Amino acid sequence: MAKSYRFADFTLLVNQTLSKSGVELTIEPQVLTVLVYLIENNDRYISTQELHDALWQGRVVSDTAIRRAVGKLRVILGDDAKEPNFIKSVSKRGYRFVAELSANETVDLKADEFAISATEINHNRGRLYFIVSAIFISCCLLYYFFWNQPSFTPRLLSEKIDFPGDKVALSSSIDGSQIVFASQVHQVDGYQLFKYLPANNTLQQLTTNQHNVVSSAIINNDSQLVFVDFILGQCSIKILQLDKGNINKIKVLVDGFYLISDVVAIAGEAGFYFNGLKESNGNTQLYYYDTALQTVIPISKEFIVGEHTYKTAVSPNAELLATITLHDVNNQHEIRIKDRHSQSVLKRYYHPSSIYDIEWLDAHTLVILDSIAMTSINLASGEKKQLLNKHNITEISVGKKRGLIALQNEISSGYFTEYNIEQSQLVNAKIIDSSKSVLQIRYIGSGESYLLYKKNHDQYDVILKENNQEKILFSSTKKLRIIDFNLAEQQLLLKLDNRYLLVDIKSSEKIYITQPDQFISDTANFSSDNDFILYAEKSRQGWRIIQYEIKTGLKSELFQGFKIIKPRPEGYILIDEDDGVVQYDKATEQFKKLDIELLKELNSQWVLLDKDLYWMSFDLGNKYLNKFDILTEKLQRFTVDSTLSDLNFDLNNTGTKVVVKVGAHKNTEIVSLPSCCF
Template sequence: MKSNNKNIKEWLNGRKCKVGKYTINFKQTSLEDGDEVIKLEPLTMELLCYLVNCQGRYVGQRELLEHVWEGRVVSDNAIRRVVNKLRNALGDDAKSPQYIKTVPNKGYLLIASVVYSAAPNEQTANPAAQNIPDDGTADITQTLPESQAPASVPETPNQASRFTRFALLTLAVTTLILGARFITTNSQTPNEQAQRFISIPGETLFADYNDTKQVTAFTNRKNPESHYQLYLKRTDSDIIQKLTQAPHNHLAPKWSKDGDKLAYIRQTGTSSEIIVVSFDDTMNIETSDVVAQYDSVQANLLWGPEDKQLYYSHQLSERAPFALYALNLSTKEKKQVTFPESDTWGDYHARFSNNGRLLAVLRYIGSGKVELRLLDLEKGKVRSSRYLNSTPLSLVWDSADRHVLFTHDGVAYRYNIDSQQLEQSQIADDNVIAYTDTCSKDCLLALRKQPNTVSVLEIQNPYNAPATPVTMFEFSSNFKHKGHPIYANDPSNVYFRTKIEDINQIVQVSTTGETNILTDFQQNENIYDLAYNPHAHAITGLIDDRVFILDLHTTQIDYVTTQMEQSSRPNWSADGSAIYYTRDEHSAPIIIKYHLTQRTKTPMFQGAIEVKEDQDGSALYVLSKDATLRGYQSNKLSTATFEHKVPTLTYISWHIFDGALYYTYSDGQYHLAKVDLASQTFSHKPLLTNANYAKFSIHPSGKKLLLKKETEANGEIIKLPADMTWHTYEHSISE
């Protein structure tokens, strides 16, 4: 690619300049420092010149795409690669920057000094820097020219709100995109102006539209601690009808084809009921029947092609994968339809084509990957299968039944069922996270959420109420997609996973506000189950099912396992010399102890899924597959001295602390349970209401807990045009 000298001249107003210690040589596309000459690629030079032009304010990826890449379709990784090339040329360090600073949700900021040696049209000040607040931060939307500002959305009396990910995607779902590139097949710019369709206070979720009755069923909750209730809205009216009031979650509403019946799931804790409601011509309820009862946290429901069956996701046991079941509404007979492999999460979403011939199924297989399967149930065949390096929440069919459509991270995808080709289109609104339904031949309904409504924060330990108030901190205002927070030895520092420039990284945040980015991943990795080593200043955890060790002194990462081992639940020994983790052998879990010094692995407990030591290492606590936690003296592993039932779900946690077992469990709301290890006395106290995630870390003093918590409920349904400009999407997948 040739350098765009016209752009460079316009951006720098014809001036020559020096950035930090380097003089920019435009003709030679190089940086010069005395006798040292560093050659830059043309695109890297353009990026540097644009950052110089915008010195004093943050520049986001969308602005770079418009002005440096001039609207060409490239992946986010392509931008990051050029930024990294520029940093390498400047000798800059992203973790301790001297030239280019990156701040989550804002963009790139040139922080090095800029000195101009010639200024034909020189101004006394950089106008781009005049809107910078005193604290040095800048909101890019305040400084963009009018032509660059985000398109406005028509206002309605209702306010925008946010969508929260449901149970499955809170557990382990994140993006893994490797080697992506896009080939343009249409040069037109897509026109995807969003229009608000349903926007009421609170968080709107699960919308289903019936074209026959021109009515939409949806769920909404007013705050993070309230329950989802069921509502109806006619297309020709602003009146919203509330159908439920009970203290339960009402999820996944689905219309029958004629619009006379509505099925939905009523959930209390892990107990679910499928309810079918029938309506008269004025949409008043005539009957309401419970047609099925089962235990499940996965809110997936759909009608069969002739409205004679309901399909739903169900797991036979806590560690079994979710499979699709069909319920015959006449006989109430249940039949298993899909049979996922035992090492997958299973089938979490499905949708029939409009003609009822094919069933599209999303199956989560781990490591941020999903399998899209098209099933021909009448012939009993898998029509096609495609692995996705993304994790869509849901999918829809187009009106012609030729494509399956879904979204992820602000990008729309469609899968051609005949050619089995995947195509991609950029959505103008980055906050769109899922298609929920079609509203006509030319219209799609989508869920839109606002970021940063989940915080990493401290709350008081309900069992340790001090006489004097304890200072609580909230750590994550500038980060998105936060998770797995942990304390260190010094409790003024916490560590958690978050997204930086749309890539998962591990960060350290202090109570004084200092932030350190500890990793420098160039592509998305699925990072979870972090644990701190109290003796070696290191962190272990999982990166795409591989146990890793992050040295916090050097920020170097070593891998303990391979991805083929399918490892899980790593924990440090009390003295920090070993890591316990679980892997599957012959379809059964086994505990492995990894010795850091010898770099050897010792098999220990068959059928167990997690091991932790107490604080002095004198006892071992082993959680079995059957949810039984047993305690052993470290020098006598043959006889258990303690036994208690503990949930094995991955979105709760348990800890041994100060002579007690602490763990979270749910009966519709989350409780913090405490069991005295000596007397085995059990007690419990309320912790979180209507949450879907209850992992926590205990402060070294025992007075506080650190956890991830929703601080705001907001989300809305918007309407998008179905006609978009599509580009062939080629990607490589690491199995």
């Protein structure tokens, strides 16, 4: 027996179907499970994290994916997020099903879950049921053997794709010379397309303003790329030329679809297949796009209520189709092997759970990916082999020499990214370094060169990076921090052992300028003329600013009552013990308090470039780069990625670039699954 629920005009058969006024509705399996979970826990709010843990079975997915599932559910139910009748959401609490419910017990039409089984097509439906039942019993006997087949571990592509973040819509050219994927650049809305060339290890951005690319395919002898731009209710398929450089003109081929789930290439042809839903209350069906006629051709000859084809793959010789169809009545997923030209069904395979992806390795071998395992089936012999178990693979695609490449989710450490500052916004974010070993990055000059602070096993290195060449300037077995760099004199100021250390790069001379028992801040600077080092120290009498003369080693007190100093040609910007910001003019020897407020933490970072003062701040979950003109006292705020791991940053000497660090995030790696493993 299975439980069913009624609410408003809807009837939900748990884990099977959702119908309205007796008419079955089209709903993705994962979206249906979200609805069931909300209904069965309708006495409380369900957080995004709880939905992730309960329904995504350990898979690494973004909060956006969960919100998208809830959004699709609202569309299906006709619910308004602002005035909800069914699903109410409250910030920081989650979602709650609020409609009045009635529950009943119904006959469970879903068969017991069983491993993938195969049967030759038989037009006598009664005989087909008998064969399926017999194979089910056989598979139960083979269960232990099947699930204990040896597996292997995916490996990263030998050519590391240095682009962290979530990735989707993976596709590859026939010879493996081009790999295409879609990714989200930080928190900018929409997934954009990128092309990776393994031969020279280069990455090109192909699109900039698409909504959400969810599927892609390289067609027409690897010269063109077609992709699905997903907006629920307004999905389209677009095309671009792969040989036109970076970003080029995009043309719409197919539009007017409520939903399009994938697009599939055909070896040696310019046409392609796709699975789409014309109307929200219809069925997802297979279509072919004829590029010569510029026409969409339905492949399904008849409309069958409760059947939804959502994945398709074409065999390497372009003779066979493999399609995945969901049956609403029992939530079973059927793989049909068809003759591509006659559309006659040659074999059927049944699967108890949703299938993420499907690919052909050769004319006889099919690879199936679900939430638990990756399995291959030899159609000629019927041999089944489990390739991976308990994986984090989300997509597969045929790569070089008929091996597979795949997307594998993981949690990654932070990475450094660079923004260009243009007028009132930060634009054109790019990754500077994503290796786990880099702990700090500082600009040198205009920003074409960098100082990197890296951990290398048990050693900490300060490295100069110019023209993609790295040179170690200083090494230590203890943690340190880059404080400032004097480009003209080639001098490096570090904080090591809670002391300021001056390193002369040319002579390798090292001088500690403070003592271990002194309490000093994390902020110090070379003076504007590079003759002094300015820093703050604290005693029983309070904070004071010290001026250290580099040539003689002599120290003198510059100011009392200030804990941070930044030099400028006309004077200094200081922070007093009450966190007030003060401007000092050398010519008049006058102090002027500025009407701004910086972070109160002692070691919060701020940068002074001529007359502009920069610092980071946060407000209600948002993070900002602030720019304050100390002459006009005008403040500008630039919104930055809210996933920044801290409020530290650096600017180039022209104030046109800023480098920040993004914290731990969900990351997708492109991995290879070599053909020898199949």
